[in-house]
Amino acid sequence: MEAMAAAKPVIKIAALCGSLRKGSYNRGLLRTALELSRESISGIQMEYIDILPLPMLNTDLEVDGKYPPVIEAFRQKILEADSILFASPEYNYSVTAPLKNAIDWASRPPNVWADKAAAIISAGGGFGGGRSQYHLRQIGIYLDLHFINKPEFFLSAFQPPAKFDGDGNLIDPASKQKIKEVLLALQAFTLRLQDYIFSVLF
Template sequence: MASVGVTANKPVVKAVALCGSLRKASFNRGLIRAAMEICKEESGIEIEYLEVEPLPMLNTDLETPDGGFPPVVEAFRHKILHSDCILFASPEYNYSLAAPLKNAIDWASRPPNVFAGKAAAIMSAGGGFGGGLAQFHLRQVGVFLDLHFVNKPEVHVHAFQPPLKFNQDGDLIHQQTYHQLKQLLLSLTNLSLRLQSNSN
């Protein structure tokens, strides 16, 4: 597991954020941008956003005989390996998580699984259950990945129901959801620090 950084004698948890939507103005990307804004106010956690779009579709023929990966995949896996925790923004497609996110997860879980032992949190925005079913499936996948998920709060935003949650650029403008994100990041930070402490 990555080592937690320290800023002004206060531990800083390093998170990477993955989004299952490729649209630039997607609501789920908007949740990540809002989370990164919160991190500017809170010194306990830092978030680096990792693009999943450049990753090729999973094909083990792309792996080298010695277990290596294409450079873009190696770089992606390296970032996850050296993070403390994962923040997922998962839209819901057909009652499940989106293909780009699943593809990224599958590359990162190729041996050695770079997710193993890390804390994770999920947020989602959309219609219906606000991404709730995708979150459920992602948690199931996380069992095999050996991820430790934050249980509360649950952040699944009903994006198409009033009041308005996002502007036309996909930016979060709903203060109650913003507050929920703050609580989610606090829970993720605390869980990550607890796992780090238990592993020492």
Template sequence: MAGVDAANPVIKVVALSGSLRKGSYHKGLIRSAIELSKEAVSGIQIEYVDISLLPLTDTDLEVNGTYPPEVEAFRQKILEADSVLFASPEFNYSISAPLKNAIDWASRPPNFWAGKAAAVVSAGGGFGGGRAQYHLRQVGVFVDLHFINKPELFVNAFQPPAKFTSDGDLIDAEVKGKLKEVLLALKAHTLRIQGKH
């Protein structure tokens, strides 16, 4: 795990996007979070992990306690992380199939989500992906993730002024400020869970 220097712990965060689209706003939120971690939020290191290559969850793929190589690599990333940043789109009032698939794979015995701090951000129309966030929190209860309660970040991506470019890059200063607050809260929550705060 990260955070070996007790005086200046570095929180190792894995970031997952539930949207696979190239110009995804959710990937844009993660890119912005990574930039903020380098410029404005010290002591936090964020790594984006692509979940698009994971096969569909199928226990027939588990052989003698091992998993397919892509799954093993993904599970290892989760195991080594201190906490998780989810960027979760809302599909039909719920989380996306790719994100649920990733969660299911890493929850197979042994459950690598257990005991980790987590935060979730989203973008979309209307409620800005809020229903997906609340559904993800329900899933988190079962897999023993510990989500920050506040601040919450729901970005209404379609209400002027523009929040993202056509490539999905976040350009709204107010949203960036709120995203920074989420990262600071995730860092503090992680340190509390680890008994270092």
């Protein structure tokens, strides 16, 4: 059994946060996910991809089929990833402008989101960012992103007891365990999707 586990392929996960705020709780969720991927889950290589440097979408910046270097670098990171983990705060019942901007840049021809597995985690008030998750899933249909259905992770961040410390780090053990379950489900689904695509193509 140990030999079989050691042979499990390593998948690359690109982690994106829809909030640009340093103390963002959603960014705190991603820090927990990165920590879990390093310390307690084998077969995952996760990288946080910063969307702050991306300019607002403007097709005038596309010249002779080329994008500005910062956009090219971002698109390459998404292309190289096997799957995507979104931390998606909710603004006005939807995804944030920075996240939508990043999504749109990577969807420009050729669409580098296509045929990748994805998962969403979110923290916020009330519904815990749930409406943004449902909107993001809808956007993913056109992008050919394939989201895991379960487990879902919505964290109501402002109800006691405290879920985060003063620096925005997740301190709630139950929530950490749920994020681990999301990562394991994303890992398993990514491998199944890759096997399916390979069988169809070859």
